[in-house]
Amino acid sequence: MWDLIVTELTRATREIVASTAHFLPRLLEMLIIVVVGWIIAFLLRYILRSVLRLIRFDKISEHAGAAQLLNKAALPAPSELLSRFVFWLAWLGFILIGINVLGIVGMQEHISNFFGFLPRLFAGLFFLFVGLLGASFFSRAALLAAVNANLPSPRLISSMVRVLIVVFTLSMCFEEIGVAERTVIVAFTLVFGALMLGLAIAFGLGGRELARRYLERRFLYDDDKKEEQDELSHL
Amino acid sequence: MAEESILTDDFLRELMNVGEVDILIGVPTLNDAATVGQVVQSIRSGLLKYFPRQRSVIVNVDGGSRDSTQDIVRAASISDLAPGTNPSALRTLHCISTTHERSTENGTGLHTIVAAADLVRATICGVISPDSVSIEPEWIERLLRPVSRDNVDMVTPIYRRNKFDGLLVRNLVYPMTRALYCKQVREPHPADFAFSGRLASFFLEQDIWSQAVIQNGAETYFVISAITGGFRLTQSFLGSRPRVDHSSGDLVQALRQSVGVLFWALGKNFPTCPANSATETITATGADAEPSMEPVRVNRKRLYQMFVHGLEELNPVLNSILSASTLAELNQAAATGEDRFQYSDDLWVRTVYEFASAYHKEVISPDHIIQAMAPLYRGKTYTFLVENRDSSAGDVENNVENLCLTFERLKPYLLEIWNGRK
Numbered sequence: 001m002w003d004l005i006v007t008e009l010t011r012a013t014r015e016i017v018a019s020t021a022h023f024l025p026r027l028l029e030m031l032i033i034v035v036v037g038w039i040i041a042f043l044l045r046y047i048l049r050s051v052l053r054l055i056r057f058d059k060i061s062e063h064a065g066a067a068q069l070l071n072k073a074a075l076p077a078p079s080e081l082l083s084r085f086v087f088w089l090a091w092l093g094f095i096l097i098g099i100n101v102l103g104i105v106g107m108q109e110h111i112s113n114f115f116g117f118l119p120r121l122f123a124g125l126f127f128l129f130v131g132l133l134g135a136s137f138f139s140r141a142a143l144l145a146a147v148n149a150n151l152p153s154p155r156l157i158s159s160m161v162r163v164l165i166v167v168f169t170l171s172m173c174f175e176e177i178g179v180a181e182r183t184v185i186v187a188f189t190l191v192f193g194a195l196m197l198g199l200a201i202a203f204g205l206g207g208r209e210l211a212r213r214y215l216e217r218r219f220l221y222d223d224d225k226k227e228e229q230d231e232l233s234h235l
Numbered sequence: 236m237a238e239e240s241i242l243t244d245d246f247l248r249e250l251m252n253v254g255e256v257d258i259l260i261g262v263p264t265l266n267d268a269a270t271v272g273q274v275v276q277s278i279r280s281g282l283l284k285y286f287p288r289q290r291s292v293i294v295n296v297d298g299g300s301r302d303s304t305q306d307i308v309r310a311a312s313i314s315d316l317a318p319g320t321n322p323s324a325l326r327t328l329h330c331i332s333t334t335h336e337r338s339t340e341n342g343t344g345l346h347t348i349v350a351a352a353d354l355v356r357a358t359i360c361g362v363i364s365p366d367s368v369s370i371e372p373e374w375i376e377r378l379l380r381p382v383s384r385d386n387v388d389m390v391t392p393i394y395r396r397n398k399f400d401g402l403l404v405r406n407l408v409y410p411m412t413r414a415l416y417c418k419q420v421r422e423p424h425p426a427d428f429a430f431s432g433r434l435a436s437f438f439l440e441q442d443i444w445s446q447a448v449i450q451n452g453a454e455t456y457f458v459i460s461a462i463t464g465g466f467r468l469t470q471s472f473l474g475s476r477p478r479v480d481h482s483s484g485d486l487v488q489a490l491r492q493s494v495g496v497l498f499w500a501l502g503k504n505f506p507t508c509p510a511n512s513a514t515e516t517i518t519a520t521g522a523d524a525e526p527s528m529e530p531v532r533v534n535r536k537r538l539y540q541m542f543v544h545g546l547e548e549l550n551p552v553l554n555s556i557l558s559a560s561t562l563a564e565l566n567q568a569a570a571t572g573e574d575r576f577q578y579s580d581d582l583w584v585r586t587v588y589e590f591a592s593a594y595h596k597e598v599i600s601p602d603h604i605i606q607a608m609a610p611l612y613r614g615k616t617y618t619f620l621v622e623n624r625d626s627s628a629g630d631v632e633n634n635v636e637n638l639c640l641t642f643e644r645l646k647p648y649l650l651e652i653w654n655g656r657k
Contacts, residue, residue, distance in 0.1 A: 059597055062597065062598060062599065137600065140552060140599070140600075140603055141603065143548065143549065143552065144549070144552070144603055144606040144607060145606075146548075147544070147545045147548050147549055147609075147610060148486070148487050148545075148606060148609050148610070150541055150544070154548045155548055232399065232402060232531065232533055232616070233397075233399075233400045233401060233402070234401070234402055234403035234404075234486055234489040234490075235401060235403055235404060235424055235426075235489050235492065235493060
């Protein structure tokens with residue numbers, strides 16, 4: 001009995017020692033991959049940040065209003081944010097490769113799925129970034145145009161432009177990433193359709209008089225419009 | 236060569252047929268059939284009467300008119316001239332026309348004129364606006380003579396205007412140009428002007444023609460460039476300039492053409508002249524005339540309302556352009572009500588300088604900065620109209636002079652904020 005216990009314990013100990021002996025080099029390999037990955041990710045971050053500064057990416061983002069958005073959210077400058085994102089993404093990739101080397105059962109499939117998902121994630125984030133830049137730029141352009149044309153509620157017009165572009169961007173982004181594709185498309189269609197229908201009803205029924213006056217002024221009383229104009233010459 | 240890229244083959248052939256000339260007058264047009272015939276006839280009369288011994292060419296550069304502008308220019312002939320013009324001119328007077336499809340803005344038109352002048356080696360060049368319907372043959376003499384006789388490089392006009400005409404020029408473009416470049420050019424955005432062949436070559440060599448801002452207001456850049464290039468300038472009293480509806484009606488476009496170019500040019504030549512240096516008077520030839528005092532139809536209440544409304548709605552945008560103190564003062568002034576509202580010279584100049592600085596730093600899109608200025612300019616216009624409602628021509632002139640002095644006095648403020656963080 002005692003011999004049997006000793007034999008089993010010895011065998012178990014040998015197996016543990018053997019497993020550890022097999023595992024330790026792989027662990028070391030993983031650590032090397034993680035460290036090398038960190039260095040590569042750091043270099044990538046440095047290069048990307050330099051390139052973005054060279055092409056004055058922060059200035060471009062400022063023009064479009066993205067920098068102000070990031071400021072409000074207490075986030076760093078766009079070039080810094082993007083380079084940090086690439087750093088973490090690259091390092092995470094190396095960490096996953098390292099974990100893959102460990103040979104843990106079931107992890108390999110998840111890791112390969114993750115790498116398959118990366119291009120779509122990049123494309124989705126790119127759409128999101130460009131869309132938010134566009135939303136900020138065009139909403140400000142709409143605000144300025146509405147103010148200078150003396151239209152009523154310029155901020156409402158500006159907000160509507162922003163919301164439309166953001167909704168459109170999000171739907172494209174989610175579709176690209178593959179998150180609840182159908183739901184997003186249906187939701188987008190519903191929101192967009194409802195918005196347009198609401199506007200049509202509001203303008204046609206609620207603002208019937210306004211619509212009539214606008215159309216009359218636009219197409220019938222051009223001479224009266226001229227009469228109202230100032231004789232100021234600026235140049 | 237620069238002209239190879241801007242002059243079309245057909246136009247080149249026409250210019251080669253013309254050969255070398257002494258005088259080239261350019262008329263950039265776009266749907267100006269109603270006025271261009273009269274303008275071209277006056278130019279022809281002026282050339283034949285005052286420059287009969289010079290080889291001359293009138294070059295019409297059309298931006299793609301959909302009316303008969305080009306036909307009218309081509310149809311203009313010596314036989315149409317009014318009696319009294321010199322019938323014994325010794326030289327042939329050519330009149331040619333070309334179309335550029337690149338842009339409807341006048342920058343391409345002026346580029347073509349300058350390139351043509353350089354190609355035909357014109358020593359005296361002029362640009363006449365097709366809107367100058369009050370042009371007389373004497374205008375040609377007054378503009379071109381200083382270049383031909385006195386070796387002046389650029390002649391800008393001085394018009395007899397209504398006291399409420401050209402308010403953007405009076406309240407911003409002239410005082411700011413004067414303060415920053417230390418030269419008193421009354422029309423820094425000239426519609427009609429003349430320049431030497433030497434200056435035409437200088438303009439042509441500059442790497443500016445692909446800039447969108449130049450497409451809008453090359454005239455202003457020409458003046459600034461002539462000043463900063465150290466060329467000799469003079470001014471000529473021309474006469475009355477009619478009010479032009481289509482070019483001045485759109486305030487934002489007027490701002491782009493003049494203020495946009497002025498701000499943009501500052502980025503290329505800054506600082507321009509020392510902060511404490513005196514401004515130099517530019518000699519003016521011809522008979523000065525009192526400004527016209529005819530009443531002008533203007534809805535002051537609407538101007539004020541558009542200022543207040545614009546200030547309120549654009550607060551988030553103005554917040555990124557103006558300093559907190561200037562914006563607070565503006566809000567405070569707007570809150571006083573129409574009767575007591577006054578946009579002081581001091582506040583206006585600080586506003587303009589902060590806009591110029593924001594444009595330089597590109598805190599937002601430059602075009603958005605120019606657009607955001609429109610409501611504030613309306614506020615200043617309102618104050619100008621109220622202050623000068625019953626003023627004589629001399630009083631108006633004094634008020635403009637005071638504004639110029641404020642622009643000069645606050646120049647150190649611009650120098651301070653130009654490279655500052657805000």
